[in-house]
Amino acid sequence: MPVRTDDLSTPRYEASLASLTTSVLASLGVAGEADLLGLPPVRRACVLLVDGMGWELLREYRVHAPFLATLLESGTPLAAGCPTTTATSLATMGTGLVPGHHGIVGYQVAVPGTERVLNQLRWGDPEVVPEDWQPHTTAYERAERAGVRTAYIADEAYRGSGLSRASARGSRYVGADSITELAVRAGEALEGDDRVLAFVYHSDLDSYGHLCGVDSPYWRLHLGYVDRLAEQIADSLPPDTALYITADHGMVDTAPDTRIDIESGPAFNAGVRLRAGEPRLRQIYTRDGAAADVAAAWRELLGTRARVLTRDEALAEGLFGDVEEAVRPRIGDVLALARGNTALIAPESERTISRLVGHHGSLTAAELHVPLLRVTAAP
Numbered sequence: 001m002p003v004r005t006d007d008l009s010t011p012r013y014e015a016s017l018a019s020l021t022t023s024v025l026a027s028l029g030v031a032g033e034a035d036l037l038g039l040p041p042v043r044r045a046c047v048l049l050v051d052g053m054g055w056e057l058l059r060e061y062r063v064h065a066p067f068l069a070t071l072l073e074s075g076t077p078l079a080a081g082c083p084t085t086t087a088t089s090l091a092t093m094g095t096g097l098v099p100g101h102h103g104i105v106g107y108q109v110a111v112p113g114t115e116r117v118l119n120q121l122r123w124g125d126p127e128v129v130p131e132d133w134q135p136h137t138t139a140y141e142r143a144e145r146a147g148v149r150t151a152y153i154a155d156e157a158y159r160g161s162g163l164s165r166a167s168a169r170g171s172r173y174v175g176a177d178s179i180t181e182l183a184v185r186a187g188e189a190l191e192g193d194d195r196v197l198a199f200v201y202h203s204d205l206d207s208y209g210h211l212c213g214v215d216s217p218y219w220r221l222h223l224g225y226v227d228r229l230a231e232q233i234a235d236s237l238p239p240d241t242a243l244y245i246t247a248d249h250g251m252v253d254t255a256p257d258t259r260i261d262i263e264s265g266p267a268f269n270a271g272v273r274l275r276a277g278e279p280r281l282r283q284i285y286t287r288d289g290a291a292a293d294v295a296a297a298w299r300e301l302l303g304t305r306a307r308v309l310t311r312d313e314a315l316a317e318g319l320f321g322d323v324e325e326a327v328r329p330r331i332g333d334v335l336a337l338a339r340g341n342t343a344l345i346a347p348e349s350e351r352t353i354s355r356l357v358g359h360h361g362s363l364t365a366a367e368l369h370v371p372l373l374r375v376t377a378a379p
Contacts, residue, residue, distance in 0.1 A: 008307055008337055008363040011079035013098050013321045017089055020078060020246060020372060021096035021139050028197060030146040044196040044241040046186055048233060049093065050226050051086060052206030054250015055369035057214055064220045065227035071373040080249045082319040083281040084360050084367040087120040087163055089248030094138050094167030098321025102134050104166060105320055105330050107361065108276040110285045112329035117276045123162025130165035141170030143197045151189035153182060154201040179229045187236035202229065209358035213253040237377035245373040250366045251358040252280065254343040263346040267301055276332065279343035279353065280361035283332025291333040298336055305342040309335045338362045
């Protein structure tokens with residue numbers, strides 16, 4: 001397996017999933033939304049988000065996606081945001097805000113003032129109310145207020161979840177449990193009203209990447225199914241409709257010799273109060289006054305295999321965009337951003353995650369860049 005050598009980048013939020021959302025709303029005539037991407041006005045828009053289909057991966061495996069390949073030349077990469085993980089990106093898409101504003105700043109984060117870690121993808125903490133944790137209006141609420149009918153089309157299992165409540169409230173949730181049903185429900189939603197915003201979410205490509213790796217026949221074969229889904233939706237677009245195809249992050253394959261155990265033994269644990277994040281971007285919450293020492297120790301332990309920053313350093317570099325005061329303490333006191341194929345695993349407390357092949361979360365090009373591909377049906 002080749003080792004990736006690309007370095008880490010700060011997300012360009014002016015050309016990101018956040019700006020895609022506001023630009024799509026502006027293209028539908030929703031007042032007050034910033035059209036940063038210069039999208040043409042339409043009556044209806046559909047956003048197809050394919051979990052795990054990074055820009056670099058799509059270009060590398062384009063032969064398995066002939067329809068999407070025809071759109072690559074006119075397409076462009078966008079930044080997913082930080083961390084490059086599903087919960088953060090779905091909240092970014094759902095609000096049109098940078099992570100530092102919507103506050104869903106990772107897969108797992110500490111709940112300020114407690115010793116609890118919140119899994120923001122699965123939620124599971126009844127004491128954290130999604131509408132309070134992410135209090136900003138969603139893109140769907142803003143669209144509905146402007147007279148644009150919305151539909152959120154995804155697996156029925158996600159209906160009413162904490163993340164859905166935080167990132168997609170205000171939409172009409174449409175359950176769809178297969179690729180075929182996603183395509184059919186998208187067509188129905190777009191035909192149903194004069195002004196429509198339909199969001200279609202498909203997660204299986206990411207699952208194959210995690211379990212088998214992106215450099216596997218499973219991932220490549222499923223990319224072909226995703227290609228057919230995109231083509232089916234494109235073929236069913238009514239007049240004056242735009243389809244935008246994107247993703248929430250890319251992915252990097254790891255191997256046993258690229259995984260570092262950050263849980264066992266004293267070296268990584270001195271001064272540490274809580275561990276969160278995920279294997280490609282760890283968020284470490286330290287004991288009082290220990291942040292500088294923990295950062296120094298982790299830098300020495302990890303060397304060139306990760307970039308270690310304090311929270312203040314990460315905020316100064318703009319990794320999360322502008323950060324609200326309420327969001328600051330959710331971000332780790334120390335962040336470790338994996339380079340190359342490194343995975344920072346916790347094999348005792350995260351047994352399943354630690355054995356996965358594909359991972360994401362860091363800010364390499366392979367993880368950070370996602371596609372923006374377009375198909376437009378004439379008026």
